[in-house]
Amino acid sequence: MIELHYWPTPNGHKITLFLEETGTPYTIKPVNIGKGEQFQPAFLAIAPNNRMPAVVDTAPADGGEPVSVFESGAILQYLAEKTGRFLPADLRGKYTVLEWLFWQMGGLGPMLGQNHHFNRYAPEKIPYAIDRYVNETRRLYGVLNKRLEGRAFIAGNDYTIADMAAYPWIVPHENQGMTLDDFPHLKAWFEAIRERPATQRAYALGDEIKGRFDLTTDEEARKILFGQGAKA
Known part of the structure; x- marks a missing residue:
């Protein structure tokens, strides 16, 4: 069983x-990041960077003690190797997927996250920062659009963990100042993933989780959410 410590973010x-997609049995343990639950000792024991998601595999392949994994890219790789799904076994195919998984982790996610922050959440609108991250977002969209020309998915004809890593960061494209019509190959890819039944189930689950909680954000919650209230 996979215990998923989760909040419905990208x-x-x-x-x-x-x-x-895989039908892997799992349970969700919500981590309300607006209330600072990512700083609780129990969560930090499995996710020392105080960021969700994290997982605990209570039945690892080696038959030993439960295994915890933090960082979303590492979790995807772990789950792919555990299940034998969505990560090719052949050398070239595997490392093509991992290249693009790490591209998302090192570039697409962090840069789009800064776009979200300075456009929507920062208490002061800083034009230089907004322009910097919107422009970098546009560049990264262009990289992905070019990669998808002539391909159904990022690594080729098959859906992989590279696609699962990138897709959630494209979902809020309007909030990032992007128009998918400017990136036709990316748009076709995005729409194909959006229509997958597993995608629809995953996002419906996120909505259901959010519906259980008070999502009111006051100044203290904002400080917690953006790390200003975190204790070393």
Whole structure:
């Protein structure tokens, strides 16, 4: 059984996309990041960077003690290797997927996250920062659009963890100042993934989780959410 410590953010959605695609048994343990639950000792024991998601595999392949994994890219790779799904076994295919998984982890996610922050959440609108991250978002969309020309998915004809990693960061494209019509190959890819039944189940689950909680954000919650209230 996979215990998923989760909140419905782009990084959280990556993992439910995988679990819903594979039918892997899992339970969700919500981590309300607006209330600071990511700083609780029990969560830090499995996710020392105080970021969700994290997983605990209570039945690892080696038959030993439960295994915890943090960082969404590492979780996707772990689950792919555990299940034998969505990561090619051949050398070239595997490392093509991992290249693009790490591209998402090192570039697409962090840069689009900064776009979200300075456009929507920062208490002060800083034009230089907004322009910097919107422009970088556009560049990264262009990289992905070019990669998808002539391909159904990022690594080729097959859906993989590279697609699951990137897709949730494209979902809020309007909030990032992007228009998918400017990136036709990316748009076709995005729409194909959006229509997958597992994608729809994963996002419906996220909506259901959010519906259980008070999502009111006051100044203290904002400080917690953006790390200003975190204790070293």
